[in-house]
Amino acid sequence: MTTISIDRVSRWFGNVVAVNDISMRIGPGVTGLLGPNGAGKSTLIHMMSGFLPPSSGRVDIDGVPVWKNQQAYRQIGLVPEREAMYDFLTGHEFVLANAELHGLADPGAAARRALATVEMEYAQDRRVTTYSKGMKQRVKMASALVHDPSVLLLDEPFNGMDPRQRMHLMGLLRRFGADGRTVLFSSHILEEVEQLARHIEVVVAGRHAASGDFLKIRRLMTSRPHQYLVRSSDNRALAAALIADACTTGIEFDPREDALRIQAVDFYRFTELVPRVARAAGIRLLGVSPQDESLESVFSYLVTSA
Amino acid sequence: MNLTVARLTVRGLLGRRRGLLLLAVPALLLVLAVVIRATVGQDESTTVNVLGTLALGTLVPLLGLIAGTGAIGPEIDDGSIIYLLAKPLPRWKIITTKLLVSFGCTVAFGALPTYLAGVILFGDFGGVAVAYGIGALVAGAAYSAIFLLLGVVSRNAVVYGLLYSLVWESVIGGYVSGAKTLSVRQWALAVARKIADPGVVTSAVHLPTAVPLLVVVTLGASALAAVRLSRLTLANEQ
Numbered sequence: 173m174t175t176i177s178i179d180r181v182s183r184w185f186g187n188v189v190a191v192n193d194i195s196m197r198i199g200p201g202v203t204g205l206l207g208p209n210g211a212g213k214s215t216l217i218h219m220m221s222g223f224l225p226p227s228s229g230r231v232d233i234d235g236v237p238v239w240k241n242q243q244a245y246r247q248i249g250l251v252p253e254r255e256a257m258y259d260f261l262t263g264h265e266f267v268l269a270n271a272e273l274h275g276l277a278d279p280g281a282a283a284r285r286a287l288a289t290v291e292m293e294y295a296q297d298r299r300v301t302t303y304s305k306g307m308k309q310r311v312k313m314a315s316a317l318v319h320d321p322s323v324l325l326l327d328e329p330f331n332g333m334d335p336r337q338r339m340h341l342m343g344l345l346r347r348f349g350a351d352g353r354t355v356l357f358s359s360h361i362l363e364e365v366e367q368l369a370r371h372i373e374v375v376v377a378g379r380h381a382a383s384g385d386f387l388k389i390r391r392l393m394t395s396r397p398h399q400y401l402v403r404s405s406d407n408r409a410l411a412a413a414l415i416a417d418a419c420t421t422g423i424e425f426d427p428r429e430d431a432l433r434i435q436a437v438d439f440y441r442f443t444e445l446v447p448r449v450a451r452a453a454g455i456r457l458l459g460v461s462p463q464d465e466s467l468e469s470v471f472s473y474l475v476t477s478a
Numbered sequence: 479m480n481l482t483v484a485r486l487t488v489r490g491l492l493g494r495r496r497g498l499l500l501l502a503v504p505a506l507l508l509v510l511a512v513v514i515r516a517t518v519g520q521d522e523s524t525t526v527n528v529l530g531t532l533a534l535g536t537l538v539p540l541l542g543l544i545a546g547t548g549a550i551g552p553e554i555d556d557g558s559i560i561y562l563l564a565k566p567l568p569r570w571k572i573i574t575t576k577l578l579v580s581f582g583c584t585v586a587f588g589a590l591p592t593y594l595a596g597v598i599l600f601g602d603f604g605g606v607a608v609a610y611g612i613g614a615l616v617a618g619a620a621y622s623a624i625f626l627l628l629g630v631v632s633r634n635a636v637v638y639g640l641l642y643s644l645v646w647e648s649v650i651g652g653y654v655s656g657a658k659t660l661s662v663r664q665w666a667l668a669v670a671r672k673i674a675d676p677g678v679v680t681s682a683v684h685l686p687t688a689v690p691l692l693v694v695v696t697l698g699a700s701a702l703a704a705v706r707l708s709r710l711t712l713a714n715e716q
C-alpha cells in the first residue's frame with residue numbers, strides 16, 4: 173500500500189505557472205487526473221515520477237521525496253506519454269532490458285510475466301517500430317510493470333487507442349487498482365475517466381479544481397448552466413412553455429438568428445423537457461444545439477464552483 | 479558499467495546504417511595510406527602530415543563527436559532516456575557506461591586505424607605509428623567525455639562540437655597559438671611527441687601541461703555529465 177502525497181506544490185517555468193499550490197493525496201486504487209490540455213497534468217506526473225523538481229512544496233512517496241531519489245523507482249512504474257522507446261529492439265528485448273535495468277533476480281521470467289499480463293506475447297519478437305500505437309502502449313505498460321511496482325503512473329495512456337485497446341487497458345488498470353496498487357492516470361476526457369476511476373482529481377489552469385468521487389464531480393458538471401440555441405416553428409410559444417420549468421433559468425429571443433438562446437441548469441432534465449414540451453404544444457423543433465460544450469468551459473465552471 | 483546500458487548504447491550507435499558510416503571513415507584513411515605508400519613511398523614528413531592532420535586532426539574528433547553525442551543525445555531528444563532513468567540505477571553508472579562505449583568506438587574506429595595507417599605508411603620506424611596510435615587513444619577519451627557532456631546539456635551538441643573541433647582547434651588554433659593550449663589535439667600530440675623518437679612529432683603544448691589537462695578535462699566532463707543527468711528534467715515537453 174503506497175501513498176503519493178503532494179503537499180502545497182507549485183511549479184513554474186520562467187514566468188509561466190504550470191502548477192499552482194496543489195495539495196492532494198493519492199492512495200491505493202485507480203485515480204483519474206482530469207483536466208483540459210495544458211492544465212498541468214503532465215507537470216504533476218513528471219514531479220510524481222521524479223523528472224521535475226517542484227519549485228515549492230513537496231512530492232513524496234510514502235513520506236520520501238521523489239526528486240533525485242533513484243531508489244524510488246523500485247516502487248514506481250511509469251508509462252510516459254511520449255512514444256519514443258528503443259525502437260530497434262523487439263518488444264521482448266525491450267521489456268527484458270527494463271527488467272535487467274531494475275536489477276531483478278530473474279529478468280527473463282519477469283519479462284515473460286509482464287508481456288503475458290498485457291497480452292503481447294504474440295508480437296513480442298517483432299521490432300517495436302512495426303507496432304501500432306496501441307501495441308506500443310501495451311509494451312510500455314509491460315515495461316512499467318516488470319518489477320511489480322506498487323505505484324503506476326500513466327500519462328494520457330488512452331491517447332490514440334482504438335476502443336478495443338482502450339477496453340483492454342481499462343480492464344488491466346482496474347485489476348491493478350483492485351490488487352491494492354496506487355494507479356494514477358491522466359486524461360482530458362471525462363468519459364474516459366468516469367469509466368475507470370471512482371476517485372477523480374480535477375486540475376484546471378494549474379489549479380486543483382475538484383477532488384473526490386466521480387459521481388459528485390459528474391453532478392457538478394451536469395448541473396452547471398448550459399447554453400443552447402434552439403430553432404422551432406414557433407419560438408415564442410416554445411419559450412413560454414419552457415420557462416415554466418425549473419431547469420431553465422433564462423431565455424432570450426435572438427431575432428438575427430431567429431432562434432432562442434436558452435440557459436438551462438439541469439442537463440438531463442432539459443434534454444428530456446424540450447421534445448416533450450414541443451410535442452405537447454404542437455411546435456416543430458428545427459434545431460437544438462449546445463453552445464458551450466467545450467471542455468474548457470466545463471472545467472472553468474468547476475473552478476468557480478469548487 | 480552496466481551491461482544492459484552498454485548493449486542499448488552500442489545498438490543505438492552502430493545500428494541501422496551508422497555502423498557502416500563509422501566504418502567507412504577509417505577505411506578511407508587506410509585506403510589513402512596504401513595509395514600514398516604505393517605512390518610516394520616511405521616518407522616521414524608525409525606520414526606525420528597524414529597522421530597528424532587527417533587522423534588525429536580530423537578523424538578522431540569526428541568520431542568522438544559522433545560517438546560521444548550519439549551515445550546519449552538522441553535518447554534525450556526523443557525522450558526514450560526515461561526508460562534508463564526511471565530505474566534504481568545511479569546516474570553516474572549510466573554516464574560511465576556510455577562513456578566507455580563511446581571511447582571504445584574511438585579506439586576501434588580511430589586509434590587502431592591510425593596505428594595501422596602509420597604502419598602502412600612508415601612501418602615501425604621511429605615509433606611514429608605507436609605514438610600517433612596512443613595519441614589518438616587519449617584524444618578519443620577526452621573527446622568522448624567532452625562530447626558526451628555536450629550531448630547531455632545541449633540539444634545542439636553536434637553543432638557546438640563541430641564549432642569546437644573545426645573552428646577552435648583548426649582555424650583559431652592555426653592563427654592564435656595560445657588557443658592551442660586548450661586543444662585536445664595538441665595535448666594528444668604532446669603525448670605522441672613523448673613516445674616517438676625526438677624531433678619527429680611537434681606539439682604546441684608540453685607534456686607536463688598536456689597530461690594534467692587531459693585528465694582533468696576527461697574526468698571533469700564525465701563528472702559534470704553525471705551531475706547534469708541526475709538533474710535532467712522533462713520540462714521541455716510542455
